[in-house]
Amino acid sequence: MEHSEVKAIYNKYIREKNLRDTKQREFIIEEFLSSKKHITVEELHGQLEKRTGNIGIATIYRTLKVMCECGLANEIKLGREKARYEQSFGYEHHDHLICEKCGKFIEAKDERIEKLQKELVKKYGFSPRAHKLEIYGLCSACKQKRRKDG
Amino acid sequence: MEHSEVKAIYNKYIREKNLRDTKQREFIIEEFLSSKKHITVEELHGQLEKRTGNIGIATIYRTLKVMCECGLANEIKLGREKARYEQSFGYEHHDHLICEKCGKFIEAKDERIEKLQKELVKKYGFSPRAHKLEIYGLCSACKQKRRKDG
DNA sequence: CAATTACTGATAATGATTATCAATACCATT
DNA sequence: AATGGTATTGATAATCATTATCAGTAATTG
Numbered sequence: 001m002e003h004s005e006v007k008a009i010y011n012k013y014i015r016e017k018n019l020r021d022t023k024q025r026e027f028i029i030e031e032f033l034s035s036k037k038h039i040t041v042e043e044l045h046g047q048l049e050k051r052t053g054n055i056g057i058a059t060i061y062r063t064l065k066v067m068c069e070c071g072l073a074n075e076i077k078l079g080r081e082k083a084r085y086e087q088s089f090g091y092e093h094h095d096h097l098i099c100e101k102c103g104k105f106i107e108a109k110d111e112r113i114e115k116l117q118k119e120l121v122k123k124y125g126f127s128p129r130a131h132k133l134e135i136y137g138l139c140s141a142c143k144q145k146r147r148k149d150g
Numbered sequence: 151m152e153h154s155e156v157k158a159i160y161n162k163y164i165r166e167k168n169l170r171d172t173k174q175r176e177f178i179i180e181e182f183l184s185s186k187k188h189i190t191v192e193e194l195h196g197q198l199e200k201r202t203g204n205i206g207i208a209t210i211y212r213t214l215k216v217m218c219e220c221g222l223a224n225e226i227k228l229g230r231e232k233a234r235y236e237q238s239f240g241y242e243h244h245d246h247l248i249c250e251k252c253g254k255f256i257e258a259k260d261e262r263i264e265k266l267q268k269e270l271v272k273k274y275g276f277s278p279r280a281h282k283l284e285i286y287g288l289c290s291a292c293k294q295k296r297r298k299d300g
Numbered sequence: 301c302a303a304t305t306a307c308t309g310a311t312a313a314t315g316a317t318t319a320t321c322a323a324t325a326c327c328a329t330t
Numbered sequence: 331a332a333t334g335g336t337a338t339t340g341a342t343a344a345t346c347a348t349t350a351t352c353a354g355t356a357a358t359t360g
Contacts, residue, residue, distance in 0.1 A: 020326050020337055041316090056340035061317070077229055080348075082316060097276045110270050116263045117285065124256055125290030126247045133283045135267065140275030170306055170357050191347090206309035211348070230317075232347060301360105308355070319344070326337075 003033045006072055006089045013070035027052045028063040038076065038084040038105050076105075078134070095132075099139035101146070106139065153183045156222055156239045163220035177202045178213040188226065188234040188255050228284070245282075249289035251296070256289065 010029060014021060031048055032039070041064065045057050064085050067073035076084045078098065093114070097106040113133070121128045138146065160179060164171060181198055182189070191214065195207050214235050217223035226234045228248065243264070247256040263283070271278045288296065 018337080022325075022338065024339070054340085058318080058341080059339060062338085079227055080316090095270070097271060097274055097278075099276075100279065106274055106276065108270050108274060110266055113263055113266045113270070116260055116266070117283075120245070120258050120260050120263070121247060121285055121287070124247055124258060125293070126249075126256065126285070126287055127293055128247075128285050128287040129250065130287070131283070131285040133267075133281070135271060135276070135278050135281040137271070137276055137278040137280070143275070143277055168306080172307060172357075174308070204309085208310085208349080209308060212307085230347090304357100304359085306355105306357075308353105310353100311351085313350070314348085316347105317345085320342085322339105322341100324337105324339070326335105328333105328335095330331105330333080 003030070006033060006087075009072060009089065010067070010070060013066070019066070024055050024059050025063050025066075027055060028060055029067065032064070032067070032073070032085070033087060037086045037107075039086075040082050040084050042082065044085075095135065097135045097137070097139070099142055100136055101138055101142035104139050104141075153180070156183060156237075159222060159239065160217070160220060163216070169216065174205050174209050175213050175216075177205060178210055179217065182214070182217070182223070182235070183237060187236045187257075189236075190232050190234050192232065194235075245285065247285045247287070247289070249292055250286055251288055251292035254289050254291075 007029070011021070013019075027048060028044065031044060031051065035044065035047065041057060041060050044060055044064075045055070048055050048060070064073060064075075067085070068075055072087065072089050073085050074088045076086060076096070078084075092109065094107040094109045095113070097108055098104075099106075117128075117131060157179070161171070163169075177198060178194065181194060181201065185194065185197065191207065191210050194214075195205070195210055198205050198210070214223060214225075217235070218225055222237065222239050223235050224238045226236060226246070228234075242259065244257040244259040245263070247258055248254075249256075267278070267281060
């Protein structure tokens with residue numbers, strides 16, 4: 001669990017793009033990789049404040065953008081909420097079931113849906129680059145709670 | 151093509167909610183129903199400026215919110231772009247293929263995907279309220295153009 | 301018609317994200 | 331190790347879609 005593979009990809013990317021290796025980015029990436037999935041910039045900023053002292057929030061935005069560019073993170077934007085970021089290395093594409101009560105993200109996957117999507121775009125001569133399936137509703141825990149609360 | 155069904159639903163809704171029937175809302179709804187799909191507030195505002203004189207942009211936001219509440223419109227939000235609204239009366243649920251070059255929205259639909267989504271949520275004990283499938287890429291026209299341009 | 305209260309429109313406020321910019325840090329080269 | 335070129339940082343100003351505010355207006359009810 002040393003994140004060496006992710007860091008190797010990151011290092012390769014910054015070399016290719018003539019970016020520089022900085023302490024701040026290392027701290028941010030380390031913290032990002034060690035955190036819960038679907039973290040916000042604000043949350044990361046708070047965690048870094050405690051562990052490594054202040055790092056400008058703009059730098060966190062910038063670093064996560066780089067992580068997305070090199071395919072190591074995904075940005076998830078829902079409606080008007082602030083963006084969340086998830087690791088993408090070692091994770092396959094998945095859909096999100098999003099609980100509108102507690103905010104939980106459930107990651108789900110169905111090979112058959114993926115396959116049908118490929119058929120769908122083909123029908124329209126469309127070349128897909130990425131796709132996103134989000135299902136909004138109530139998770140089972142919140143459903144039960146609601147039943148009790150009335 | 152007089153939109154009478156939509157207006158009936160709208161009228162029923164405002165009566166139930168003790169809202170009032172105003173000229174501005176009538177103009178906005180008429181214009182919305184007569185416009186292209188996937189319109190922005192700004193675009194609607196511009197069109198109304200010409201046809202019916204100025205209507206405050208806040209009023210357009212408010213009216214579209216009401217339309218969404220009574221199930222006559224859907225809000226579509228992509229990333230950081232401004233929201234777009236589509237009519238939902240008389241239209242079935244559909245997915246969107248979104249061209250990242252020209253911005254075109256293609257509406258697509260696959261009953262089998264819908265069905266698999268229902269199975270998927272069941273597996274997780276999740277109660278869906280709504281869902282959204284968006285596929286980003288290049289439409290066929292832009293693909294061909296890109297081929298020519300190099 | 302009068303009273304009540306929702307609505308309007310101008311505009312201020314909000315809030316996440318991005319741009320700016322002077323100071324600093326990285327890194328290849330000498 | 332010093333130097334120069336330039337990417338990076340952090341503070342903060344700017345942006346921009348959307349929402350809140352509020353005084354004046356207009357719809358509805360009795």
